[in-house]
Amino acid sequence: MDETxxxxxxxxxxxxxxxxxxxxxAIVVYAVWPGNKKRFDEASSIPxxxxx
Numbered sequence: 319m320d321e322t323x324x325x326x327x328x329x330x331x332x333x334x335x336x337x338x339x340x341x342x343x344a345i346v347v348y349a350v351w352p353g354n355k356k357r358f359d360e361a362s363s364i365p366x367x368x369x370x
Contacts, residue, residue: 348354
């Protein structure tokens with residue numbers, strides 16, 4: 319029984335690591351994708367806008 323738990327724990331740790339690495343890679347790709355530059359430039363200027 320102990321061996322089953324260790325195997326399941328290792329699988330969960332590896333799966334979680336791969337999942338979070340994939341999510342991180344997707345976020346980085348989204349952030350540096352050339353098509354998103356205009357959107358990020360507009361968002362970066364929001365704090366500098368004058369309220370009317």
